[in-house]
Amino acid sequence: MSNVPAELRYTKDHEWLRREDDGSVTVGITDHAQEQLGDLVFVELPEVGARCDAGAECCVVESVKAASDVYCPIAGEVSAVNESLADSPEAINTDAYGEGWLFRLAPTDAAAIDALLDAEAYQALLEAEDH
Template sequence: MSNIPTDLKYTKSHEWVRDNADGTVTVGITDHAQEALGDIVFVEAPESGREVDADEATAVVESVKAASDIYSPLAGEVVDSNELLTDTPDVINTSPYDEGWIFRLAPSDMAALDGLLDAAAYEKVVEDDA
């Protein structure tokens, strides 16, 4: 059973979103996603300053198996990306919700966060996936 923290928001495409309460959110991929991908060996993170739309392919996570696009859950500006992933991309496998975060975003409309899935709704997505 994969770990789905209740304090985060989620997408159907298996990203998680944390509200940093400072006008930014942090985005990563879920425990379920990292497990499905297998050992992660490369991450292409977005440049700071890049403007992205909701559901735009914003980062790429490559596992031993395949490359997967990571979609921005919200529209906004990328303000930071996780430098730890350059040399140790496998922290996404070991710590998907903490050390393995992928990028930070300043959403253009913070209220859009409410439109994302909560933990219970995401759990249903994972169950349907199985």
């Protein structure tokens, strides 16, 4: 069973978002997504300072099995990226919601995150995909 923390927001593309105290938003891929991909071997991160529209491809995560695009879940400017993934992409497998974070955004619209799926809705999506 995949881990779906209650305090996060989610997209139907299996990304998670966390609103930080400073107003920035941290983005990663969900436990379910890493499970589907298998062992991660490369991560291509966006540039700090890049402006991304909601739905734009901004990141590639590549596992032994497949390469997968990560879409920017809400519009904003990339304020930080998880450099440590270059050496240890497996952090996404072992700690998808912690050490395995991908990038941080300064959102164009701070309220945009509220329109995304909450944990309950994402859990329902996973259960629907299972059938």
